[in-house]
Amino acid sequence: MTVATASAATDQEGTGIETRELCLWYGDFQALRSVTLSIRRGLITSLIGPSGCGKTTLLRCFNRVNERYGYVRTTGEIRIHGKNIYDPDVSLVELRKSIGMVFQRPNPLPLSIYENVVFGLRIHRPRSELGKTKLDEAVERALGEVGLWHALKDRLKSPATELQLEQQQKLCIARLIPTEPEVILMDEPCSALDVEGTRAIEELMWSLRGRYTIVIVTHNMAQARRASDESIFMLLGEIVEHRRTEDLFLNPRDQRTAEYVEGRYG
């Protein structure tokens, strides 16, 4: 597969995700209008905008999970580390392996904590490669990276769906780590969490920054401001403004951005 191998060529530019003239229709409704952008590698980029502006749709294009629904039509290009993910030779399985996703409601699988973390390895690696020690190491590393190892190491066999929401969401991030994704997409990952949980996830995002290209959709402008390097403001399926987060919030160029950031609508 090519997503991984093509990445070396574009390393210097530091571009993680690039779209060109991306349009998307749900049936007759056009949800994305000629979206052209480039998201920098290794940084946290937030997508903001009022409900229905297409930010979640755009996020879900990056791993093509939109295509589950038969009535979605897409034109244009998305290049992730230089490779157009809509090329016919791209395998969805490999694409999704290298682009992890975290959902709005924590959705750990109805399996044990341990099995949740090794799920990616089990589906992507042949059984012969998965010795017990290897799986154990992967679990310790992944849970360690999200700060759950000490809390959960004694009950790895208990069902993941019984954890607190914050731990569930961290687990949903941890389960991406063993297959070594390059991009992590987050769709309002904190909207089901309380203040403490939100803080914990944001801290986790900062600790993952640099190793993964992180794109986060958020409704919460304060969160975008606290927890991202760059921000993209979207309205009615179009990109209005894409700049460093401080610049976008402190002196927006576009009138519409200024009004949204001030809270006049949304």
Place this chain on the structure above:
Amino acid sequence: MNLPPAPVAGTRPLSVSTGSPRGPRRSRAAVLGESVLEWVIRLCGISAILFVFGIFFFVLREGVGFLFGGLKLGEFFFSTEWYPTSLSNVRYGVLALIVGTFSVTGLAMLIAVPFGLGAAIFVSEFCSDRWREGLKILIELLAAIPSVVWGFIGISVMNPLIQEVFHVPVGLNVLNGALLLALMSVPIMVSIGEDALKAVPDSFREASLAMGATRWQTVRRVLLPAAKNGLLAAILLGVGRAVGETMAVLMATGHAVNIPKSPFDPVRTLTATIAAELGEASVGSPHYQVLFIIGILLFTITFAVNLVADLVVKGTAKG
């Protein structure tokens, strides 16, 4: 167990009050009508319990005299000698009938479970919407075929087919009955199994697909574990259906009291025995009463299977 649908409750005319109700007060007739209606509905709900206990009581009453006075339980359960009409030496051993019932049911389940669950998985997870509707209608149609028609198919289609394919002298045997029972219990497994899979939240599918799992990996690693209680209940209800089935097995299994040594041996089941002999036994005679005791046995088996299925489904709701 399911309650039967409330019969006429909804169709009772409510508008007895033709007087002019002024102000906030309702006419006495309307208030009365409502409370009557409430009682009718309550009665419909309770009637299911009454029916179940009524049937159990009736069956028990017919058999209980002989059960505690005269029937040798050891012989009943452990002898294969079923000679209820012998003049010199009457023997009531139902072991062969019990083995007959379980051999036919067991083989039927070996055939029906993979088919039924496979069809449930296909209909729920792999099928396009248009196909799904068509398939569901067809599968439900399968459930609507009367069991005597199945028996007819057993005699006229399966019988020569089994003779020819397996080169056996008689085609009315365990295999024939099991094939029919399998076809009859597949629909219930498909519809309940599909419900169980549909009840798995979509977020699990999405999580799995977004990790790069294929649809089949998602089914095997996520949906089957998540829906396992519901699927087990589907199987058990299929078993209950098969144990209780009478007419098709009566016609297709050869009706010989016999412990089968291979799927090609004829057998006789508990249900078929009751159906075939009750009409000829004189009311109140020991033979008549023994048939009712077999009824109690059957009732107990299906009750246990249904109860387990119910408890298993409750387990789904909790976990």
